[in-house]
Amino acid sequence: MLKIWHMKQKQVAADAAxxxxxxxxxxxxxxxxxxxxEISLPSTMKMDFPDPDDILNFTLTIEPDEGLYRGGSFEFTFAIGSQFPHEPPKVKCKQKIYxxxxxxxxNVCLNILREDWKPVLNLxxxxxxxxxxxxxxxxLDPLNKEAAEDLKNSKDMFARNVRSSMQGGYVRSERFDDVRKR
Amino acid sequence: MKVHVQKYSAVATWKWDVAEDEVCGICRVQFDGTCPSCKYPGEDCPLLVGKCGHSFHMHCIFDWIGTESSKGLCPMCRQKFEFEES
Incomplete structure (x- = not known):
């Protein structure tokens, strides 16, 4: 009947072969x-692709220009699995931070990277x-419970801890990475 | 004057009845295109319109509903995803 059907069947057969x-x-x-x-990065962030042929693995550097973490340079790795967008990208912080x-x-606790992920969300x-x-x-949703307690108890003490941790110092007995922006 | 039509070729186009620039929220491909797992658009790769009003490629939404984390909810509005069987 319709020629297009015939063509389509031919195509399908060729593909199968x-x-x-x-x-x-x-x-x-x-x-x-x-x-x-679609990503529009503000001046405080940049993306790097270690392997330009691999768009599924990249790093994101965040350098906050306000807030308690100002002056730091935080690196995250993004790994997009084959189930994306049905599964969220796997995001990890490369440094040890407070x-x-x-x-x-x-490991990062962000609702949309876990239970609230849905495929209509984008990178x-x-x-x-x-x-x-x-x-x-x-x-209220902590992964580092001690840091969360500190923040709940005293914002000033938490801010001091953030400062010293970012310089590569200790908070309690834990030593953190120097993440100061170079 | 009489004209005798001896032969004609009929040509038709089709499109899904959705706004022109709408894309599937899951794969971000236009509805008139295929989902990423199909090669040819058309009846083999239909759209599914949920009762909540959100549409997706059938293959895309079935993949999502099939995952445990979806809990059977529409990825746009988080209502239960139901559709009219036709």
């Missing part, structure tokens, strides 16, 4: 590509969320 290995760009890559082109929502292994939303953690550390 080529095998599925032919498709090089995955759904995760397609979506990540779109997200990355923060209520980031533990000393670098920009994650980046904005990370930036927000440095402006408004949240003691």
């Amino acid at each position: 080529e095998g599925p290995a032919k498709r090089r760009v995955t759904a995760a890559q397609l979506r990540a590509q779109k997200d990355i082109t 923060h209520p929502n980031i533990d000393i292994e670098g 920009n939303a994650v980046i904005v969320g990370l930036q927000y953690l440095f402006l408004e550390p949240n003691p």
